[in-house]
Amino acid sequence: MTDAAALAGRHLDLVSAPFTLPRSRVLVFREGDGLRVHTSEYERRLVECRVLDGLTVVDAAGQVLPVGEVLPGRVTFGGVRSLSEERSDETKGAHRLAALAQEPDDVEATLTFADPSTLSIGPSSGAGTRDLLTVRLELPDGSAWRYPLGDGIRIRIAADRSVTVEPGDHEAALAATARVWDDWFARCPVVRDDLREMTAFCWWVLGANIVELPALGDARAIVPSKIGYVGLWQWDAYFIAVGVRHGDPELAREQLEIAFRFPQPDGQLPDVVHEEGVLATSDDLPESDRATLRRAGSQIADPSSPVPLTKPPLAAWALRKVLEVEDAPEWAREQLARVIRSQDWWFTGSDLDHDGMPEYGHPYSSGLDDSPIFDGPLPTAAPDLGAYLVRQDREIAELLARYAPPIDAAPFRARAVATQELLLKMWDAERGRFLATGGGEAQLSDTIVGLMPLLTGSLPAPIAEALRAAVDDPGRFGLEWGLPTVAASDPDFSSERMWRGPVWVNTNALIAEGLEASGYAERARELREQTVALVIHGGGPHEYFNPRTGQKARTATTAFGWSAALFIDLAVQLSR
Missing domain, CATH: 1.50.10.10 (Glycosyltransferase)
Known part of the structure; x- marks a missing residue:
């Protein structure tokens, strides 16, 4: 991840700045300890474009893993990092920004994009409890689905906002999204x-x-x-x-x-x-x-x-x-x-x-x-x-x-x-x-x-x-x-x-x-x-x-x- 991407990540609060991808119509916002998902459509308000009213990752004890750090290429669950501490740190060197790109040891899952219309959720590289994690999806009609996280699942969002869920290679999705943002931030203008x-x-x-x-x-x-x-x-x-x-x-x-x-x-x-x-x-x-x-x-x-x-x-x-x-x-x-x-x-x-x-x-x-x-x-x-x-x-x-x-x-x-x-x-x-x-x-x-x-x-x-x-x-x-x-x-x-x-x-x-x-x-x-x-x-x-x-x-x-x-x-x- 580039320095510019890490700097931008300090502002991705999932409230004023949603998680999304260039070319995508999918927007992910914070909702309590989890997320909600909308599409972005001409002359339609967000409330009219609901895809998921809730997306949470739950551990074996039934506890919701809180949303942690957000970067352009991924959202973490668990391992909440104190952004106030990061912002107050006077160390501005490249080594500090590089540290921001690393997952804390207690991050258990991440969300990213597999393609512009598909979200990918999977265990973090260090998570040892992947078989015990569950993803809970709440739909606008009031129904809710649960899926074992396993090695990763993909949530495909159709043009009519319907959702299908299937297994997927989460590591490949993380890498692909990282390439998109790395290419974009490589073009970021140099300023004082x-x-x-x-x-x-x-x-x-x-x-x-x-x-x-x-x-x-x-x-x-x-x-x-x-x-x-x-x-x-x-x-x-x-x-x-x-x-x-x-x-x-x-x-x-x-x-x-x-x-x-x-x-x-x-x-x-x-x-x-x-x-x-x-x-x-x-x-x-x-x-x-x-x-x-x-x-x-x-x-x-x-x-x-x-x-x-x-x-x-x-x-x-x-x-x-x-x-x-x-x-x-x-x-x-x-x-x-x-x-x-x-x-x-x-x-x-x-x-x-x-x-x-x-x-x-x-x-x-x-x-x-x-x-x-x-x-x-x-x-x-x-x-x-x-x-x-x-x-x-x-x-x-x-x-x-x-x-x-x-x-x-x-x-x-x-x-x-x-x-x-x-x-x-x-x-x-x-x-x-x-x-x-x-x-x-x-x-x-x-x-x-x-x-x-x-x-x-x-x-x-x-x-x-x-x-x-x-x-x-x-x-x-x-x-x-x-x-x-x-x-x-x-x-x-x-x-x-x-x-x-x-x-x-x-x-x-x-x-x-x-x-x-x-x-x-x-x-x-x-x-x-x-x-x-x-x-x-x-x-x-x-x-x-x-x-x-x-x-x-x-x-x-x-x-x-x-x-x-x-x-x-x-x-x-x-x-x-």
Whole structure:
């Protein structure tokens, strides 16, 4: 086992981080002294995907062997190791990490994977009581089965969540799973010492969140989370690719390729690619979501007319970053053509009031679904969208110059200039901030979307300085644990409610890049340092964080893909 795998294992609590395998849909969680097993499925909650409500190993006296140490490749029963002692030990050498890879003498059994859909349980190599151990399985229907452990058993989980049990070679399963994780962790990026442990855990998160999409020819998608977000969301794919590129450029390219693979006839990219198809319009939403559009009350939100669902235009940004690590000219040209069609769609298909500045026709398309900028009527013209469009046209022009020089890049540069002029009209000089408009009405909430124009790197100096001051203002965005998604002084601020105050790693990372592009390199580095400190302090790459405590917000998902990927990207940058 590699050092990185041992470091990642310190965070595998089977609560916020389940036991799983790259490409697997099986998730194993702690349940009392034993385990429970679920599958991971698109648009289904864990409670709907129960496989085993209980999995315990029982000794000859009828005592349940407690779950002990958890590592990426195995879960132990018996031989409970004090993880608090391991974490408090100041010895950080390789010999200490090697010791973590060894089984304590009193470990009696281990669980691992035999393949992505099959669990394997068997006695540990030193257990002398293997013939006296029993495995007890509790099924969701209330029945329970017992099996003698013997030399090992395998639990096969079918697509319908049914279970079959048979004997199996447990040592071979342990070795095979170890090879999968050893190969994955061999790619873990090298970072400075204080960031190594969390980088290793974040690298585990990315590997653990890989699923196969058989309908796409066994494509590997790194999903936002196997706990609740089982699909490839367009925006998530961009951020995940930016992080995973540092260790596996091919897998990074695969994320973008899946995101770009299914454009609509007019070039619009879908919001989600999943195992059952794509989510590209409001017709793909459940009725409850269509009712939300009806309540928004604008003509464009008429539920009888499909509303396109996509994500903000950061495609060229992600494409350029992935190509920086490993060049792939032919692939780049193929993907760039799809990015250009998507960018053109924003201006032809999402400029809903025909004023030259595209709008969000649905909150989902913003990536910031619950932001108060959408409390007003739709469609919403927002400064973040304007900034992304400016940045994307410039990125396209640079990529064309590099990969397709015969194509004239001037129209993209010209459109970027025109879009920025419209973006500057959103600046409210009296309030000193950019404002979104919903259905033509100003939305006065002071939100993080108003800082995104820094990404253009070409704002007038007084405006750039005002945004930089907002980043530092402790009454607005300059909080101890990073930038809240709504200013702390705003009436809409909530420290726990999704996009209404909590800190997100992706918005922090984007604003840091905007600060650097706008000439504030040192402040950008400070924000990056603050962001990696947040993830370490909060205990992992959660979906979002309480800006007052720096801990996971109550309803946030754990082991979240883009938070893990962007932590890695920031750690690599800060280690140079």
